[in-house]
């Protein structure tokens with residue numbers, strides 16, 4: 523079988539996904555190709571999706587700005603993706619398109635690959651941000667047995683919507699960005715999921731980390747730049763760092779498994795991806 527895979531989104535010409543998935547194909551000894559299928563916002567989305575349907579594609583990733591827009595074009599949607607209200611992976615099985623979301627599971631896998639022992643049930647976690655990625659991560663953390671996950675965000679109504687995803691065992695409070703800095707010392711892990719600090723605004727950080735707990739984990743899902751200002755502050759305070767590029771690899775791994783039923787080894791991809799991202803800095 524020759525796997526035909528790809529990515530829709532805009533702009534995606536510099537996406538790292540072709541590199542990642544072609545490495546996975548090689549690592550699993552599968553034949554196939556992963557291509558960029560950029561859809562300009564001025565193009566007719568329905569028409570473009572129809573063209574993809576007519577092709578022999580086995581599956582594709584979906585990125586900004588189409589993670590919600592693709593949903594009406596699917597035949598089925600996985601329960602996780604339905605709750606997220608966003609799809610980043612589509613699997614085509616005999617003409618039936620099913621939508622999934624691997625962002626949350628990718629985040630948790632990347633966390634577990636970095637920290638072999640986490641005391642999920644006892645850890646107090648702070649999630650900064652309440653966008654699409656935060657939603658997926660919050661839900662995946664709950665599924666991974668984390669019991670205390672607070673949320674802070676610029677827009678509090680979005681944080682409340684995310685909190686509504688929780689079950690009764692989970693404890694979540696919502697705080698404004700203004701009040702959270704003074705409370706940081708209670709958290710064992712702080713996860714930054716907003717777009718603040720992303721290139722070209724790499725000198726920005728959503729909050730200051732002066733009051734974090736000693737030995738806590740500081741995590742940022744942004745991977746451009748590789749070391750965000752948020753992570754730099756965490757490093758200065760002696761935190762254990764968790765980098766965004768690892769989530770990128772593991773969400774891709776979860777998508778590849780859905781398409782091929784194969785579990786691709788990462789080998790040295792982490793180091794190689796770091797080199798690629800440093801090259802861009």
Ligand code: NAP
Nearest residue numbers: 651652653654655656676677680715716717743766769770
């Ligand atoms: P999104 O749905 O647009 O959410 C954006 C988040 O950033 C919201 O919480 C938003 O707050 C906040 N925000 C944006 N501008 C802000 C500002 N000026 N001040 C304060 N808060 C602001 O985006 P997303 O899909 O969740 O993605 C967020 C980031 O994660 C992006 O940088 C993306 O590249 C990265 N990401 C990385 C991976 C990975 O694999 N490593 C995967 C997915 C996403 P409001 O709710 O107040 O607007």
